[in-house]
Amino acid sequence: MDEMLLRELTPAVIGVLTRRGLDFASAEDAVQEALIQATRTWTDDMPSDPKGWLVTVAWRKFLDGHRSEEARREREFRTWAEPPPGPTENADDTLQLFFLCAHPLLSPSSAVALTLRAVAGLTTKQIAEAYLVPESTMAQRISRAKRAVRDVRFEEHGDLSTVRRVLYLVFNEGYTGDVDLASEAIRLTRQLAVLSADEETAGLLALMLLHQARRSARTRPDGSLIPLAEQDRSRWDTTLVAEGVDILQAALARDRLGEFQVHAAIAALHADAQPVEETDWVQIVSWYDELVRITGSAVVQLNRAVAVGEADGAAAGLAALASVDRSVPRYAAAAAHLHEKAGDSQTAAELYVEAARLASSLAERHHLTLCAARIGQHRPGITES
Incomplete structure (x- = not known):
């Protein structure tokens, strides 16, 4: 089967x-x-x-x-008499189904669940296990989602940008249970790219492939995170990198730049750096400038500040960070990295502790705690016990 x-x-x-x-x-x-x-x-x-x-x-x-x-x-x-035997209808309604499952009436979590059920063909049990919730909870979420779109006409034109964001949410869940959601998101995005022939969807697919290429090098056997700069790049999947770059170049050639294409361009520059010291941070900063222009996102400004710190030095990075709202997620982690790079170990250690407290996952919290401990062990006047 x-x-x-x-x-x-x-x-x-x-x-x-x-x-x-x-x-x-x-x-x-x-x-x-x-x-x-x-x-x-x-x-x-x-x-x-x-x-x-x-x-x-x-x-x-x-x-x-x-x-x-x-x-x-x-x-x-x-x-409802059963139709007579004959060829099955050949019309492909998959794109309309994508639109329906990512309808604005639905919350992001409901849209993700309905997409995995109706478009990906996963069972409620598989989806529940992937999101670590009881099957009954996921069944209720899917039922509510179906009721919410019950009166939506199937032929209604939907919003591709919403579909893309739903698929990116699926991709970022990675792997849990017996379903590899990252691979499933890539499979669905491949379908969407063919159906829509849209350069931003191609950009999303390229971004997913470039991130997936680094997957085996991201964690240690104990599950702890390995930062990008410390990853063993020989473990990156060069086939996925090459495919992602090819898809991205074809999308960029259409000259209709969008958010996912820029993210993919940044990921491609990281993939091109062998070794890490060859990373073209100046070009990465220029892509972040484009991303700030497109999105105006504070998170993007935060990431740009870190890139500026790599391209122009820690002082320049901290100056760029000064204009970012401190409430932005991972602000403390970015500030800790830049202060450490600037040689301010005490401030960096304190910020790493703060970042660990605010971390959204256990793996991230563990990594940031280790960063704080590492700096503390080497601060002047501190001896190892």
Whole structure:
């Protein structure tokens, strides 16, 4: 049984059912039941037309559910008669499904859950395990999301930028449970890039590939983080780097610059530095200037200040940091790095402690705590016990 094939067929089958008149929630539920049956019956023999098989079974699952209601039996038989045998509809509604699952009516967490369920074809249990929540909690989240978009017309044009941000949220969850969400996000973004032919979507795909290329070098066996500057670059996946750079160059050639393309350009410059001392920080700063112009983001300004510190020295970096709001996430960590680079160990150690207290993950907190301890051990007047 080809689980990846089932995931790839899921949005197409949902699209067929909605075109036949089902609302999105009913179509998605029916397809999930068909997928369960497929996992039980495709173990030995794959049907010659997997998509047609899923459409037929999902349709029958829908009919069975409605025909069980005695009061509606006669009307359901008249209205929902099973279509005659024949070729399965070939229209690809995957892009519309992306739009629906990332609808503005939904919160980011609900949009992510619905995308993984309807477009990626994951089960509720798999999604729950990936996000470390009870299956019942995830089931409620998905049910609420489906109710929220129940009256949205399937043909409505959606917002690609929202879809991209949902996929980037999925990618940043990385790997938990038995589902590799980073790889799943890349698979879905590949689909979206083909369907949309949009340069920013291509930029997002390039960014994901360039980040994924560094994945095996990011952590130690104990799970602790390895900063970019300390990673073993021989462990980076050069095939993914090359693919990401090729996709990025093709997108940049269209001369319609966007946020994800700039992020990918910065990632490509880091990937090009072998060794780390060859990093072109001056060019990275120039890309951050473009990103500030596009987004106006305080987080981007923070990252730019760190890059300025590498390109022009710690004093210049601290001067750039002075204009950034201290409440921006990871401000203390950036300030600690720049003060350490400037030789101010005491201030750096204090800021590392503050950054560790504010860290959003245990791995990050552990790393920052170790930074504070490392500096403390080497401060004048401090002896190791």
